[in-house]
Amino acid sequence: MTVLILTSEQDVTADMVVAELSGAGVPVVRLDPADLPGPVALSGEYVHGAYRGHVSTGDRLVSTNGLRSIWVRRPGVPATRVAEPSVWLTEESAQALYGMLHSTGARWMNRPDAARRARHKPWQLRVAQCSGLPVPATLITTVPQAAREFAERFPDLVVKPVSGTHPQDPPRAVPTTRIAPDADFSAVAFGPTLLQRRIAKRADIRLTAVGDRLLAARKPAVPDADHVDVRFSPSTEPWQPVNVPPRIATSVHDYLRQAELAYGAFDFAEDADGIWWFLECNQSGQFGFIEMDTGQPIARTIAEWLARHEPDSTSRPVGPLRMTR
Structure with missing residues (x-):
């Protein structure tokens, strides 16, 4: 096979x-x-x-x-x-x-229809809420007045793209950016804008889910840095393995079941109280940089899942497998 x-x-x-x-x-x-x-x-x-x-x-x-x-x-x-x-x-x-x-x-990681749906960030936020994951207050709007009122309720905001990478050639990553207190929201009318309450994070968390295996890594964040996006952060600290809190593990498994995903790369922001705030789940996210820093066997875990002999079951978590020659 x-x-x-x-x-x-x-x-x-x-x-x-x-x-x-x-x-x-x-x-x-x-x-x-x-x-x-x-x-x-x-x-x-x-x-x-x-x-x-x-x-x-x-x-x-x-x-x-x-x-x-x-x-x-x-x-x-x-x-x-x-x-x-x-x-x-x-x-x-x-x-x-x-x-x-x-x-x-054949078993899928991940089914194309589920993967396409899982790319939609508004849908991700709702699934995360329904799964019990903490989600920062978020607004997606084309109405400037709605943006102004949201900023009054949550004065410390970031703005990020709804869809992710900008489709130029080669694709360009659009960073999450802090919004100035005196921001003019008039341009919101020209395209959907995602505003989100900034989490004063002490660390970034990347949780890689493969079936029912959860491999999490933690990277300390620079306090109150202007760069809030870990991809553009000045931090030189390496990623380190970290245990997944039981409540987060339960919610992540529920997210995977609802999304019908066998693989997901979850990004969280950890605040001063140790709460992991859900930011997004990339259904085909990279993991090489995490494995290089932490030594976590993510590639092997994926290979074990792919090598398993059993009917397709991507709608539920599955356990690890020992590969045989």
Whole structure:
């Protein structure tokens, strides 16, 4: 049985998991949907009540019925590398590929429909609330007066993008930024704006969830720094392993169940009272930098999950697995 990894060619994070799977003797095929049609080819047959299919890339051919799991890491958009790309060809290629893969009994990390939904930050905030995770007061609005009134209620605010990375080439990370006390909110009318109460944090927390395994790391924050986004923080402190509070663990498992995710990278801000405030959950977040600092076996944990022989169960947490050759 084979593990299929859908991601771009240059993905160091995927490389780490491929190395773990290969070391355990688990067959792996890795491809980028952006190469379909072309270097990636597929064929599926639905005849006499049965389904047979295969996907190939280079000299590798895998039967779709022989897949044990599919890791949707960071795949390209289908049919974007053809000579004459089009919206129509992209939709045709996407439906063919993902439709065939959904026809198998393979386990997903994560299912494409669940992953697409999980990207929506407003939806994340509501799921976090319903799961019992502390969520900072947040407003998403295109109404300047609503923004002004929110700022009066919560004078210390940050602004962040609703969707995440700016879609330029190459993509540009848009940092979370503190708002000046005398901010003019008139520009809110020109696009949805996410305002959130700033958490006076003493540390940043990254919690990587793989099935029911929770691996958390903590990085001390610079007190009252102008840079509130850990990605742009001047702190030189390394990430260190940290235990997950039981209440947070319970809520994270509930979040994963509601979101139907097998993997999630959760970001929290820890305040002076030790409360972990939910900021977001990235359904395909990086983990290499955490593993390098902490030594936590995140890549191996993902490889163990992918190597497991059992029916798809991404709607509930699952336990760790010892890989066998």
